[in-house]
Amino acid sequence: xxxxxxxxxxxxxxxxxxxxxxxxxxxxxxxxxxxxxxxxxxxxxxxxxxxxxxxxxxxxxxxxxxxxxxxxxxxxxxxxxxxxxxxxxxxxxxxxxxxxxxxxxxxxxxxxxxxxxxxxxxxxxxxxxxxxxxxxxxxxxxxxxxxxxxxxxxxxxxxxxxxxxxxxxxxxxxxxxxxxxxxxxxxxxxxxxxxxxxxxxxxxxxxxxxxxxxxxxxxxxxxxxxxxxxxxxxxxxxxxxxxxxxxxxxxxxxxxxxxxxxxxxxxxxxxxxxxxxxxxxxxxxxxxxxxxxxxxxxxxxxxxxxxxxxxxxxxxxxxxxxxxxxxxxxxxxxxxxxxxxxx
Amino acid sequence: xxxxxxxxxxxxxxxxxxxxxxxxxxxxxxxxxxxxxxxxxxxxxxxxxxxxxxxxxxxxxxxxxxxxxxxxxxxxxxxxxxxxxxxxxxxxxxxxxxxxxxxxxxxxxxxxxxxxxxxxxxxxxxxxxxxxxxxxxxxxxxxxxxxxxxxxxxxxxxxxxxxxxxxxxxxxxxxxxxxxxxxxxxxxxxxxxxxxxxxxxxxxxxxxxxxxxxxxxxxxxxxxxxxxxxxxxxxxxxxxxxxxxxxxxxxxxxxxxxxxxxxxxxxxxxxxx
Numbered sequence: 378x379x380x381x382x383x384x385x386x387x388x389x390x391x392x393x394x395x396x397x398x399x400x401x402x403x404x405x406x407x408x409x410x411x412x413x414x415x416x417x418x419x420x421x422x423x424x425x426x427x428x429x430x431x432x433x434x435x436x437x438x439x440x441x442x443x444x445x446x447x448x449x450x451x452x453x454x455x456x457x458x459x460x461x462x463x464x465x466x467x468x469x470x471x472x473x474x475x476x477x478x479x480x481x482x483x484x485x486x487x488x489x490x491x492x493x494x495x496x497x498x499x500x501x502x503x504x505x506x507x508x509x510x511x512x513x514x515x516x517x518x519x520x521x522x523x524x525x526x527x528x529x530x531x532x533x534x535x536x537x538x539x540x541x542x543x544x545x546x547x548x549x550x551x552x553x554x555x556x557x558x559x560x561x562x563x564x565x566x567x568x569x570x571x572x573x574x575x576x577x578x579x580x581x582x583x584x585x586x587x588x589x590x591x592x593x594x595x596x597x598x599x600x601x602x603x604x605x606x607x608x609x610x611x612x613x614x615x616x617x618x619x620x621x622x623x624x625x626x627x628x629x630x631x632x633x634x635x636x637x638x639x640x641x642x643x644x645x646x647x648x649x650x651x652x653x654x655x656x657x658x659x660x661x662x663x664x665x666x667x668x669x670x671x672x673x674x675x676x677x678x679x680x681x682x683x684x685x686x687x688x689x690x691x692x693x694x695x696x697x698x699x700x701x702x703x704x705x706x707x708x709x710x711x712x713x714x715x716x717x718x719x720x
Numbered sequence: 721x722x723x724x725x726x727x728x729x730x731x732x733x734x735x736x737x738x739x740x741x742x743x744x745x746x747x748x749x750x751x752x753x754x755x756x757x758x759x760x761x762x763x764x765x766x767x768x769x770x771x772x773x774x775x776x777x778x779x780x781x782x783x784x785x786x787x788x789x790x791x792x793x794x795x796x797x798x799x800x801x802x803x804x805x806x807x808x809x810x811x812x813x814x815x816x817x818x819x820x821x822x823x824x825x826x827x828x829x830x831x832x833x834x835x836x837x838x839x840x841x842x843x844x845x846x847x848x849x850x851x852x853x854x855x856x857x858x859x860x861x862x863x864x865x866x867x868x869x870x871x872x873x874x875x876x877x878x879x880x881x882x883x884x885x886x887x888x889x890x891x892x893x894x895x896x897x898x899x900x901x902x903x904x905x906x907x908x909x910x911x912x913x914x915x916x917x918x919x920x921x922x923x924x925x926x927x928x929x930x931x932x933x934x935x936x937x938x939x940x941x942x943x944x945x946x947x948x949x950x951x952x953x954x955x956x957x958x959x960x961x962x963x964x965x966x967x968x969x970x971x972x973x974x975x976x977x978x979x980x981x982x983x984x985x986x987x988x989x990x991x992x993x
Contacts, residue, residue, distance in 0.1 A: 395802030399795065402764040402837060409838045417839070419847035419953070425835050426844055430778035430931035432836070433769070436762045437783075437790030444793070594804040597797045601755025606828055609758065619932060623851050654780075654929040 420620050427616035428609075431649065431684065435485040435608055438651070442486025443600045446493025447593045459498045470506045470548045473499070474541055477511030483651045484512040484679065485608065488688045489600045495692075496569055501557035506548030508689070509705065512652035512679040513540030522675065525656035530668035531716055532675065539676045539712040547704050560697040562690075568599075603691045611687030615649040618683065622647060631662070637670030638713035642706060645678025652679035673713030680705050747818030750825040752806050757829045760798045765836045766791040774841045776989050779930045843990040844925055846910050846952045849936035854910070854921055855886055878904040878959075882924045883992045886937045893973050898962035903939065903976055906957045906984060909950050910938055915970035918944040922958045922976075927991045934991065942966055942975040950981070957982045 417425070449458060463469045482490055490511075491504040499507070512518065513536060526532045551557060558566050630636035641662070650658045659674050666674075681702050689698055769775040770788045779787060880888070882905045907922035921938025925931075941958055942965055950956060958981050965975035 391803040391805075392799065395799035398802070399760065399764060399799060402760060402833075403768060405833075406764060406768045406837045410840045419845040422839075422842055423844055423848045425839055426778070426842055427848070427932050429765075429836060432762060433766055433775070433778045433787065434783065434930035434932075436759075436766070436794070437787045440759075440790045440794045440797075590800075591804045591807075594797060594800045595807055598752055598756050598801050598806070601759045602751050602753075603755065605755045605758035605762075606825075609828065609832055615932065620848065620851065648932060650929055650933050654933075657928040658933040660928075 424613075424616045424620050427619050428612040431612035431615055432608060434651065435483075435612070435684070436605075438483040438486035439489065439601075439604055439608060440486075442482045442489040443597055443604070445480055445482060445486070446489045446600065447596050449490075449493045449497050450596065451589050451592045453497075456498055458494070466552060467545075467549070470503055470545055470552070471541075473503050473507050474510030474544045474548075475514055476507055477513075477515035480511065480515070482511070482515075483517075483653050484685055485651070485688060487511050488685075488692065489604055492565065492600070492692055495561075495565075500552070501560050502548045502551035502554070505551055505560075505701065506544045509547060509680045509701075510540055510544035513537065513676070514544075515653070517653040518656075518679070521653055522656040525660045526671075530671075532668055532672050535672040535712055535716050536675045536679075539672070539709065540679065543676070543680070543705055543708045546708065547701060550704070560693055562692060562694055565603075565692045604688060607687045607691050608684070611649070611684030614683045614687065615647065618647040631665040631670065632667065634667055634669060634717040635714065637667040638673045638710055638717065641666055641670035641674035641713070642677045642709060645674045646682050648678070649682040649684040650678065655679065667717050669713035669715070669717030672716045673709045676712055677705060677709035680709075744815070744818045746822040748806075750818075750821040754825040754829065756798055756801050757825075758832055759794055761829070761832050761836045763791045763794040763798060767795070769841060773988065776991065777841050777843055777931070780927055780993060783930075843986065844931055844934055846908065846923075848934065849910050849923060849925070850913070852934075852936055854912075854923065854936045854938050855890070877901045881905065881992065882907050882922060882937060882939055883926065885939050889939075889974065895962070895964050895974060898974060900961070902959065902961050904957065904959045905939055906955065906987065907938060908986075908990075909946075909952050909954045909956055910936065911947075911952060912940055912967075912970055912972065914972075915967040918942060918946075918967050919965070919970045919972065919975060920946050920950075920952075922956065925991050927993055931991075937992075940965065940970065940972040940975040941978055941981075942970075943978055943981070946981075950983070955984050955986045957984045 462472050477487075480487075480490060487508055491499075491508045494507060495501065495504045519533075519537065522533050522536055528534070551560065554560065558569075561569070630640040641659075644662075645655075648658070655675060655678055659671055662671065662674075686698055686702070689701075693701075766775070766787060769778070770784065770791070775784055775787070880903065885903060885905065905922050907924045910921040910923035912919035912921060919940050919942055921936075921940055923936050923938030925934035926937055927934050939958075941960070942963075958976060958978050960976040960978035960980075962974050963977050965972050967975070
């Protein structure tokens with residue numbers, strides 16, 4: 378009885394506070410156009426518009442990624458995912474690189490998901506493999522790429538094969554690392570270690586649903602605390618480069634077999650378009666750039682761009698990200714050049 | 721602003737509860753409310769844009785459903801995190817890092833709240849268009865070409881949009897094809913970089929995913945001294961017929977010779993898809 382009353386009293390305070398804050402935010406938003414005439418200069422206005430468009434486009438995927446990650450960490454039995462994977466490391470990573478087929482989250486959502494996988498028992502190289510492969514090897518990306526290019530010039534096949542190979546080669550390289558935990562930021566390495574301690578405390582096989590709800594909400598708070606600032610900063614960087622780096626500089630390089638590849642990779646890095654729609658985006662460059670440039674754009678851009686690096690920095694050290702970026706860039710360029718010279 | 725000011729109350733709550741156990745309450749406070757605050761800002765902005773029909777200023781309509789559903793779910797989690805008490809876990813850090821975390825989070829949240837909740841929603845301007853090549857090709861999708869072909873078949877040229885004209889011009893710029901045809905199109909004024917004095921584009925942005933990938937397209941209009949009557953970024957409806965472009969320097973071989981140019985309001989859906 379006593380406990381019931383306590384719960385009933387506590388819930389409304391928080392609920393009312395939350396609802397009032399949300400209502401207040403709506404009110405501010407609804408009233409703001411009334412003080413129009415902010416008179417922002419065009420470039421500043423466009424920077425805000427572009428950054429906001431990336432945030433509004435990506436935030437739902439981030440939420441979806443966090444929700445799936447929560448399902449993996451809180452609602453599925455511990456080790457549920459790893460149970461079905463082969464034990465042999467090479468085969469295991471190859472299977473992991475196809476997991477994106479079941480979690481078509483887009484690359485921004487893959488970061489919280491990969492974090493969830495690591496907490497749930499994946500090794501560091503395994504999650505790197507997932508993180509690099511999933512944006513390309515997922516049904517939405519494959520369908521949109523096919524829709525945009527069909528089987529022309531081997532662009533679709535190159536993208537799929539290169540995505541698989543690059544993710545697995547990098548996963549293999551890092552599996553030889555003597556101390557994979559040192560690839561992670563200290564904060565994240567610590568939070569990976571924590572759930573195991575929790576596990577000893579309440580070890581019963583079916584924790585009560587209320588406890589799981591609380592854990593899910595807590596995970597939402599923790600993951601958004603890390604991912605949302607990165608998303609904001611990454612989007613702002615992407616918007617600033619869009620507004621201040623003229624795209625025509627890159628377009629001048631389109632018809633040279635080597636430069637077209639490098640220019641398209643640079644473009645992919647700064648535009649930071651989601652992998653499941655970048656094929657439509659790059660379609661408009663199809664007449665200016667050689668197919669190898671397009672293939673390199675679709676391979677490199679899906680794995681690495683300015684926004685992704687900001688997101689991945691939440692989990693991996695700068696040193697690791699520099700290595701991964703260099704490796705992905707080299708192999709994507711190789712794939713692009715192969716298409717231009719051989720295809 | 722409001723979201724930032726609002727987190728003040730939970731601040732005190734967490735503070736009172738944890739101070740005795742841990743000196744690093746400021747770091748925990750930042751960790752607990754930073755993500756929730758930013759999520760609140762994004763979710764409220766998304767729902768509001770959806771309700772007022774302005775989401776199209778930022779993303780392609782094919783994402784409206786997914787985005788709004790996830791925003792609603794996000795809203796549930798945001799409110800739920802006020803209901804569920806924060807666990808007393810968290811890493812200990814140096815006092816300096818904790819203060820940094822708190823100040824950084826407060827600044828980020830304030831900037832985000834102002835930019836997302838207070839700056840009026842806006843379409844992209846010519847500042848972005850000039851960074852990108854106009855009519856850079858590839859925009860002649862099968863659908864636009866089919867639509868254009870159908871409309872050309874009926875002889876109803878005035879119904880062709882900027883995008884449909886551009887796709888027709890991309891297929892052929894033979895003046896004979898266009899001589900007797902009248903165009904009536906709406907777009908914003910964008911100077912032709914190769915002859916900004918005499919030629920401007922009636923321009924639109926084509927969006928495939930979100931505003932970041934917006935590409936400018938436009939029909940060149942030959943009107944010497946246009947800048948005396950119109951400003952860049954003004955929305956206009958231009959009626960006229962195509963002819964060889966008299967401009968000596970413009971890279972466009974054809975241009976619209978306007979019979980009327982009228983100022984119009986910005987359409988509620990400024991982008992084309």
